[in-house]
Amino acid sequence: MPSGLPLLTLVIWIPIVAGVVVLATGSDRSARLARRLALLGSVVGFLVTLPLWAQFDPAAHGMQFQELHPWISRFHVNYHLGIDGVSLLLILLNSFTTVLIVIAGWHVIEARVSQYMAAFLILSGVMNGVFAALDGLLFYVFFEATLIPMFIIIGVWGGPNRVYAAVKFFLYTLLGSLLTLIALIYLYNAADGSFAILDWHKLKLGLSAQVLVFLAFLMAFAVKVPMWPVHTWLPDAHVEAPTGGSVVLAAIMLKLGGYGFIRLSLPIAPDASHSLSGFIIALSLIAVVYIGLVALVQTDMKKLIAYSSISHMGFVTMGLFLFNAIGFEGAVLQMISHGFVSAALFLCVGVLYDRLHSRQIADYGGVVNTMPVFAAFFMLFAMANSGLPGTSGFVGEFQVILGAMKVSFWYAALAATTLMLGAAYTLWMYRRVVFGAIANGKVASLKDVNAREIVFLSALAVAVLAMGLWPYPMGEVLHTSVSDILSHVAQSKL
Amino acid sequence: MDTLNLLPAAPEIFALIMVCAILIVDLFLDDSRRHVSFMLTLITLLVTAVLAAAGAGGVHHAFNGMFVADPMAQSLKVFICISVGAMLVYSREYARSRGLFRGEFFVLALFATLGMMVMVSASHFLTLYLGLELMSLSLYSMVALSRDSAAATEAAMKYFVLGALASGMLLYGLSMVYGATGSLQIAEVAAKIASHHANQTLLVFGLVFVVAGLGFKLGAVPFHMWLPDVYHGAPTAVTLLIGSAPELATFAFVLRILAVALGGQGLLVEWQQMLILLAVLSMAVGNVTAIAQTNIKRMLAYSTISHMGFMLLGILSGSVNGYGAAMFYIVTYVLTVAGAFAVIMLLSREGFEAEQLDDFKGLNQRNPWYAFMMLLIMFSLAGIPPAVGFYAKLTVFQAVIDKGMIWLAVVAVLFSLVGAFYYLRVVKLMYFDAPQDSAPLHSTVDVRALISANGLAILVLGLLPGGLMELCQRAIQASL
Numbered sequence: 001m002p003s004g005l006p007l008l009t010l011v012i013w014i015p016i017v018a019g020v021v022v023l024a025t026g027s028d029r030s031a032r033l034a035r036r037l038a039l040l041g042s043v044v045g046f047l048v049t050l051p052l053w054a055q056f057d058p059a060a061h062g063m064q065f066q067e068l069h070p071w072i073s074r075f076h077v078n079y080h081l082g083i084d085g086v087s088l089l090l091i092l093l094n095s096f097t098t099v100l101i102v103i104a105g106w107h108v109i110e111a112r113v114s115q116y117m118a119a120f121l122i123l124s125g126v127m128n129g130v131f132a133a134l135d136g137l138l139f140y141v142f143f144e145a146t147l148i149p150m151f152i153i154i155g156v157w158g159g160p161n162r163v164y165a166a167v168k169f170f171l172y173t174l175l176g177s178l179l180t181l182i183a184l185i186y187l188y189n190a191a192d193g194s195f196a197i198l199d200w201h202k203l204k205l206g207l208s209a210q211v212l213v214f215l216a217f218l219m220a221f222a223v224k225v226p227m228w229p230v231h232t233w234l235p236d237a238h239v240e241a242p243t244g245g246s247v248v249l250a251a252i253m254l255k256l257g258g259y260g261f262i263r264l265s266l267p268i269a270p271d272a273s274h275s276l277s278g279f280i281i282a283l284s285l286i287a288v289v290y291i292g293l294v295a296l297v298q299t300d301m302k303k304l305i306a307y308s309s310i311s312h313m314g315f316v317t318m319g320l321f322l323f324n325a326i327g328f329e330g331a332v333l334q335m336i337s338h339g340f341v342s343a344a345l346f347l348c349v350g351v352l353y354d355r356l357h358s359r360q361i362a363d364y365g366g367v368v369n370t371m372p373v374f375a376a377f378f379m380l381f382a383m384a385n386s387g388l389p390g391t392s393g394f395v396g397e398f399q400v401i402l403g404a405m406k407v408s409f410w411y412a413a414l415a416a417t418t419l420m421l422g423a424a425y426t427l428w429m430y431r432r433v434v435f436g437a438i439a440n441g442k443v444a445s446l447k448d449v450n451a452r453e454i455v456f457l458s459a460l461a462v463a464v465l466a467m468g469l470w471p472y473p474m475g476e477v478l479h480t481s482v483s484d485i486l487s488h489v490a491q492s493k494l
Numbered sequence: 495m496d497t498l499n500l501l502p503a504a505p506e507i508f509a510l511i512m513v514c515a516i517l518i519v520d521l522f523l524d525d526s527r528r529h530v531s532f533m534l535t536l537i538t539l540l541v542t543a544v545l546a547a548a549g550a551g552g553v554h555h556a557f558n559g560m561f562v563a564d565p566m567a568q569s570l571k572v573f574i575c576i577s578v579g580a581m582l583v584y585s586r587e588y589a590r591s592r593g594l595f596r597g598e599f600f601v602l603a604l605f606a607t608l609g610m611m612v613m614v615s616a617s618h619f620l621t622l623y624l625g626l627e628l629m630s631l632s633l634y635s636m637v638a639l640s641r642d643s644a645a646a647t648e649a650a651m652k653y654f655v656l657g658a659l660a661s662g663m664l665l666y667g668l669s670m671v672y673g674a675t676g677s678l679q680i681a682e683v684a685a686k687i688a689s690h691h692a693n694q695t696l697l698v699f700g701l702v703f704v705v706a707g708l709g710f711k712l713g714a715v716p717f718h719m720w721l722p723d724v725y726h727g728a729p730t731a732v733t734l735l736i737g738s739a740p741e742l743a744t745f746a747f748v749l750r751i752l753a754v755a756l757g758g759q760g761l762l763v764e765w766q767q768m769l770i771l772l773a774v775l776s777m778a779v780g781n782v783t784a785i786a787q788t789n790i791k792r793m794l795a796y797s798t799i800s801h802m803g804f805m806l807l808g809i810l811s812g813s814v815n816g817y818g819a820a821m822f823y824i825v826t827y828v829l830t831v832a833g834a835f836a837v838i839m840l841l842s843r844e845g846f847e848a849e850q851l852d853d854f855k856g857l858n859q860r861n862p863w864y865a866f867m868m869l870l871i872m873f874s875l876a877g878i879p880p881a882v883g884f885y886a887k888l889t890v891f892q893a894v895i896d897k898g899m900i901w902l903a904v905v906a907v908l909f910s911l912v913g914a915f916y917y918l919r920v921v922k923l924m925y926f927d928a929p930q931d932s933a934p935l936h937s938t939v940d941v942r943a944l945i946s947a948n949g950l951a952i953l954v955l956g957l958l959p960g961g962l963m964e965l966c967q968r969a970i971q972a973s974l
Contacts, residue, residue, distance in 0.1 A: 026862070072885075072960040074967055075892070115862070137888075141879040148873060151918070155926040156858075163926055167918055174878075174914055178907040181888070185895045185903070 007052055008065050008081040011091060012129045015045040015098065019121030022114050031113040035106055038117035042102045045124065046095040056088055058476050061484055063134060063198070071138070075188070077195050080135040085481035086262055086332050087131040089474060093339045094131070094252045096463075098124040100456040101244040104347055107452070108243065108354055109157060116157060120244060123149040127252055131259060136184045136195040139263075143220075143256060144177055150245065150253065157242040165233075165240035172233040176223035183216035187268070201267040204493050210272035217265045224257030227280075227317055228287040231310045238306035239359070243350030246302060250309050250342035255335045258316045262332075262485065266320065270489040277321040284321075285414045287314030292421035296428070301349045301359045304429055305342060308385060311418060312338050312397075318415060319400040323489065327403020328482050333474060334396025337384070337467060341393055344381040344460040348374070351453055352433075356442055361432050365439030370446040375434045377449070377457045382430040384464045386423035392467035502554040502563035505545040505571060506611050512538040513604045520597030528595055532586065535600040536579055539607065543575035546611075553973065555617065559679055562617035566749075566821070566973035569965060570614045570742050577739045577828055578607045583944050584836040585731030587937070591844040594639055594729060602639075603735060606632035610743035619668050619678040619755075622747060623661075626711070629743060630657050633736055637728040649727025656710065656720040664707025670700030671756070680755045687758035698764055701756060705768045708751065711744050712802045715775035725795035730842065730849075733791060734835035737798060738828045745824045748809060749817060754974060762812050769810035770902065776803030777909040784916045790851050793916060794834060797875060800913055801827050807906060808890040814974060816893030818967035823886040825966065826955065830874045830883060833948040837868045840937055840945065854920055856929025864935065865924045867949030874952045876917040877910050882955040889963065 018041025025034045056064060063082030071079040083091065101120050109116045126149070129142035147170055155166035188195050191203050205213065223230045234254075238246045266273050288311050295307035312334065319331025351374060352367070353359055368375040384391035387398075397418065405412040438444050449457065467474065500507065516538070520531045546568050553564040582603065589595040609629030616622035634657065638650035672678055674696040675686040686692050709717035725733050752765050780800025787793040805827070808820030841848030841857075848854075858865040874881030887910060891903045937945075955962060 070960075071958075072963060074960060074963040077960075112858075115858075141884070144879045144884070148869075148878060151921070152925060155922060163922055166926070167915070167922065170918060171911065171915060175911050178911055179904070182891065182895065182900065182903050182907060185888070185892050186900065188892065189896055 006067050007048065008067055008083065008132045010048045011052065012125050012132060014048055015041060015121045015125035018045065019118040022121060023118040025114045028111065028113055034114035034117055038102045038121060041121050042099045046099050049092050049095045052088060053092060056477065058085065059480055061480060075195065076193055077137045078135050079138060080196060081132040082134045083132055085477040088477055089332065089336050090131045090255055090259060091128050093336055094124055094127050097247065097251045097339065097343055100343065100459060101247055103452060103456050104350065105244045112156065119149040119153050120248065123248060127256065130256055134197050136187065136197055136200065139197065140181060140184055146253065147173060153245040154237060154241045158240040162240040165236040168233050169237040173223050176220035179216045180220040183213045187213065197263065201488065205269065207271055207494060210269035214265055214269040214272035214276060217260065221257040221260040221265065225254055225313050225317060226310060227283050228291060234310060235303050235306045239300060239302050243346060246346040247343045250346060251339040254309065254313055255339065258335050261320050266489050267485060271492055271494055273321065273489065280321045281318050281411060284314040284318035287311055288415055288418050292418055295425040296421065299361055301361055301429060304425060305345045305349065308422065308425065309342050315397055315400045315415065319403060322403045322407050323486065324403050324406050325482055325486055326399050328486060329475060329478050330396045330399025330403055332478055333471065334400060336474065337392035337396050340460055340463045340467065341381060341384045344464065345385060347456060348378045348381060351449060355446055361429055364433040364443060365436045366443055367434045367446065369438055370444060371448040374449045377461060378430065378434060380461055380464065382426045385426045387419050390468045392464045394468060395471045499556050502549065502556040503561055505542045506608060508545055509538060509542045509604065509608050509611065513601055513608065517601050531597055531600050535604060536582060538604060539575045539579040543572045546571035560618040560621045561615055563615055564973035565969040566746065567615040569969045570746055571611050573825055574607060574610050574739045574742050577832055578603060578735065580832055580944060581731065581734045581738060583940055584734060584839055588731050588839040588842060592640060592729060594731065599639060602632045602636045610739055613743040614746035616750065617680050622750065623665065626747065627661065629740060636732045636735065637724060640729050645727040646729060649724045652720050653724045660707050660710030663703045667700045667703030667707060670696055674700065680750060683755045684758065687761065694760060697761060701761060701764055704751060705765055708748050709772055712748065713799050714772040714802050714806065715779040715799060718799045721799060722792045722795040726789060726792050730835060730839050734832060737835060738832045741824055741828055745821065752809065753817060766810050766812055769806050773803045773806035773810060774905055776800060777906060781909045781913040788851055789849050790838060791849055793851065794831065800909065804887060804890055804906060807894050807902065811893040811897045813893060813897065814971055815896060818970045819889035819893040821966040821970055822889050822963050825962065826882045826886045829948065830871050830952055833867060833871045833945065833952065836945050836948065837864060840864060840935060843933065851920065851923060852930065854923045855927040857924040860929050861935050867945055868924060869921055870949050870952045872917040872920050876914040880953065880956040882952050882959060884956065885959040
């Protein structure tokens with residue numbers, strides 16, 4: 001299996017180096033060059049993740065493709081990378097999405113192209129770093145470093161209220177993660193000077209210490225996911241961000257939170273996780289039901305999808321804290337599926353926005369008459385968002401509901417309302433935007449999707465259908481990792 | 495110590511000879527050839543740094559134990575020379591266009607450097623005080639160098655009066671320590687305190703004055719009043735000087751008095767509590783007040799106050815680990831803040847001071863590279879990885895948490911969140927807003943190169959902070 005190449009290092013640093021190169025092309029006079037280099041960088045970045053997928057051994061326990069080099073000797077911090085099935089899927093999703101974003105921004109972004117492309121490439125590499133880091137400090141550095149490019153993306157290429165949204169995004173997430181830093185240092189001291197996450201997994205901690213560590217982690221990850229009631233930054237950020245920013249935010253960045261629960265909270269503080277699971281599930285169910293209702297009344301398409309994201313991420317946090325294999329696996333699959341579906345929906349809104357410069361549902365109506373191909377794609381993604389069987393949206397949600405049923409009928413019953421609510425807000429929006437008579441002259445003059453847009457929409461359509469019809473390969477990658485994590489979490493540390 | 499060994503003091507002696515030489519040489523130069531003294535000054539700093547770096551490792555005393563060359567002093571001297579040299583390069587154009595490019599400017603800067611070097615190498619309260627006064631008097635006059643500026647004169651006056659007050663307090667405190675221990679020699683004072691023969695009441699009484707004096711010099715709340723006015727009123731070149739190298743010297747100063755001389759068991763707890771108060775107040779007042787500033791020099795002044803609070807966290811932990819963390823903090827802070835003032839000077843031109851935050855609007859469109867450098871600087875000050883400022887915060891937090899003061903780390907974290915807001919605002923102005931000013935930014939090649947090196951050092955040290963951390967830790971370990 002060892003191929004000689006440090007694959008994970010390449011997965012992290014190729015996009016970052018590509019980003020720096022793109023940045024060096026400078027002003028908009030060389031925008032064409034910047035776009036091409038960015039595409040090249042993102043495609044190469046995606047290609048190097050394929051050997052990971054091919055060489056990954058689904059049956060093996062523990063972390064694979066490990067790399068270990070000393071980094072900061074004073075604190076015994078190591079550049080320690082390694083992945084299991086969960087990280088593998090998220091890295092693939094991330095690298096795949098980056099290619100789409102570069103294509104989606106091709107002609108849409110005309111100002112400061114090199115900086116735009118570079119920000120996304122660097123962000124992509126840094127997020128791969130979060131998913132691959134096995135050292136607590138390395139994890140934190142990558143986790144925090146994602147803030148800088150995203151802040152710039154929202155603030156520079158965003159909508160009219162972008163400054164407010166960017167600052168809110170930054171400070172909100174920073175508040176959460178700074179307390180995590182304290183928890184990390186506490187763990188470092190408790191583990192006799194080790195930042196290794198795998199050492200922390202084995203570290204014995206008393207219940208009160210576990211609860212404090214768990215809550216400190218919760219601050220960071222709950223904001224990132226985002227869980228109700230710390231979700232309020234997300235609708236602002238989504239509405240103001242450019243299309244690419246919304247896509248990355250929804251498809252990948254929210255998963256940093258879910259991944260943090262899997263990699264840090266659950267294994268390091270298993271007893272606290274068990275005793276607080278009711279609390280987390282309650283928050284998740286509020287997100288699923290209440291935020292689902294909130295989504296129903298939105299008049300702005302992006303806001304609606306943003307609330308729908310929060311509602312769907314509620315499934316993820318719920319699935320993780322059910323402590324059974326089917327729920328946990330469902331949660332991870334839901335993360336991946338949500339990555340595809342939310343990316344696709346934001347791109348669809350982006351397609352409309354590029355033409356009419358409005359995100360208001362009321363400004364549209366009858367789009368199907370002028371953009372039939374687009375309407376078909378949009379239909380597929382709307383269905384996937386409502387959890388239609390045969391699309392990726394169904395796989396994760398169904399598994400989480402099954403897992404919830406094993407724990408409590410009422411959990412499952414409440415969670416299942418999302419199948420109604422999700423269908424209601426998504427399809428209602430779809431009907432108002434796409435069907436009906438042509439609402440106004442602007443809609444009448446719309447042009448259907450061009451070749452570039454068909455490329456990224458069909459790539460996502462294939463992903464959504466493939467995952468919905470044949471989720472087996474993904475499940476296979478996850479089985480061993482998930483059962484390892486769950487058996488670890490089942491052991492008390494007290 | 496019966497033989498006269500001058501070798502440990504070689505860098506200082508060389509610097510002193512060169513200052514006198516430059517003072518004379520400059521008399522015979524007309525304005526068109528002023529760059530000769532400029533170059534001589536830079537060469538002096540370079541050679542001094544090399545002499546300091548080349549000094550034998552280990553601890554060496556000179557002048558009957560009044561002077562010590564140890565690894566901490568050595569590395570701090572190198573950093574001091576580098577930062578003063580960088581300040582001179584950064585401010586050449588700025589000083590020239592404002593009539594500051596004169597012999598006095600160089601000579602005073604060198605005298606201040608000499609004072610700082612004596613401070614970091616002092617092992618006797620008198621030497622310590624001599625160094626402090628040499629540095630302070632040079633800096634007072636440098637603030638007043640632009641004679642026609644009312645703001646600068648006012649700042650110099652304030653700086654002088656409050657500085658003298660602080661020195662007075664410090665001396666008063668030290669005199670009580672002398673009364674209690676019968677010695678001014680740092681090692682002897684420490685030994686006397688350790689033997690429990692010193693009068694504890696008198697010592698604690700003296701300690702209060704000493705801490706107040708040090709608080710003034712550091713600019714820690716509630717002794718910070720002078721700092722914003724001086725930063726604001728002084729010519730930016732001088733602000734850069736005041737805001738950078740002296741912090742390094744003051745760090746050594748604080749460490750030698752508190753940790754070494756008065757670091758005995760009973761006293762450590764006393765000053766630890768005082769420093770906790772100073773640190774929390776500094777972080778609170780500094781960060782909150784900085785938000786309200788519209789002048790970037792004032793903003794950076796309040797930011798300095800808050801950073802002194804963070805640095806004190808390392809010292810108040812009272813462990814070698816914490817002192818190393820504080821040293822790492824102060825070295826990286828100086829590196830960062832020097833870059834910030836350099837960018838301010840870069841935006842200024844003849845007859846125009848880029849002092850307002852609004853002057854940074856749209857810098858990304860005017861010059862993306864400088865905007866990127868300033869972005870790195872701001873994120874470093876805010877403590878966001880991968881900039882080096884993050885590791886500085888990490889090390890001091892670790893030192894505090896190691897001593898079981900988690901609450902203090904939580905407080906510090908909350909205030910650093912407050913701080914992030916106004917650093918972000920600068921980034922917002924540079925990147926999100928349209929430029930108000932379209933004047934082209936002129937700079938010479940050396941400034942461009944140095945500012946790039948400065949900014950990239952923040953990033954590179956952020957990716958590979960291990961070496962510098964290790965250096966600071968070793969220096970402290972070998973010197974205490």
